[in-house]
Amino acid sequence: DGGITQSPKYLFRKEGQNVTLSCEQNLNHDAMYWYRQDPGQGLRLIYYSQIVNDFQKGDIAEGYSVSREKKESFPLTVTSAQKNPTAFYLCASSISRPNNEQFFGPGTRLTVL
Amino acid sequence: SQQGEEDPQALSIQEGENATMNCSYKTSINNLQWYRQNSGRGLVHLILIRSNEREKHSGRLRVTLDTSKKSSSLLITASRAADTASYFCAPGSARQLTFGSGTQLTVLP
Numbered sequence A: 001d002g003g004i005t006q007s008p009k010y011l012f013r014k015e016g017q018n019v020t021l022s023c024e025q026n027l028n029h030d031a032m033y034w035y036r037q038d039p040g041q042g043l044r045l046i047y048y049s050q051i052v053n054d055f056q057k058g059d060i061a062e063g064y065s066v067s068r069e070k071k072e073s074f075p076l077t078v079t080s081a082q083k084n085p086t087a088f089y090l091c092a093s094s095i096s097r098p099n100n101e102q103f104f105g106p107g108t109r110l111t112v113l
Numbered sequence B: 001s002q003q004g005e006e007d008p009q010a011l012s013i014q015e016g017e018n019a020t021m022n023c024s025y026k027t028s029i030n031n032l033q034w035y036r037q038n039s040g041r042g043l044v045h046l047i048l049i050r051s052n053e054r055e056k057h058s059g060r061l062r063v064t065l066d067t068s069k070k071s072s073s074l075l076i077t078a079s080r081a082a083d084t085a086s087y088f089c090a091p092g093s094a095r096q097l098t099f100g101s102g103t104q105l106t107v108l109p
Helices: none
Strands: A004-007 A010-013 A019-025 A031-037 A043-051 A054-057 A064-066 A076-078 A087-094 A108-112 B005-007 B010-014 B019-024 B031-037 B043-050 B055-058 B061-066 B071-076 B085-092 B103-108
Touching (some): A010 A019, A019 A031, A076 A087, B005 B085, B010 B019, B019 B085, B019 B103, B031 B061, B031 B071, B043 B061, B043 B071, B043 B085
Parallel strands (some): B010 B103
Antiparallel strands (some): A004 A019, A019 A076, A031 A043, A031 A087, A043 A054, A087 A108, B005 B019, B031 B085, B055 B061, B061 B071, B085 B103
């Protein structure tokens, strides 16, 4: 099956802890993205990567970090510096440019206790 | 920001009726896309319309784009209960695809 996967589906974290969300794709896409969605809101871009070993900050990058060591993988770390991390996190990928069709994973719901 | 803004925020219709959602944006675009999201799930791409196109169809979906008014509309014909979801427009530039807050569509059986 071709697609994009995220794990875990639900994640609970204590305040002050870093946590890493996984995103993997087997679509051979060059570009990958991380979005944050709050209840009743649209998606806000956290980070994106258009090629391996390169990534760019999105609109709300503070308190987050990413890496892109492999084409298939784009993990997101939510650090303790993120003031309000409880949200639904969506990973996406596209063939190349951001304005191409984006394929989304099922999302990870992060709750900070 | 050229984030799309959908209107209405919520729409409730009976099965079999048509549903129309509108989107406005602020700056120039290369294309505009529409996505659907079922509750608690990822987004699914529905249709892409390029800036030089005025109308596009895909099954029961019809999208229009008016670049002079910086607006787009999504029409779902003969709606079904399974169409219940949030619908997002996403204006696309070379640098970014941005998403609005969405229209929550409820189709009553």
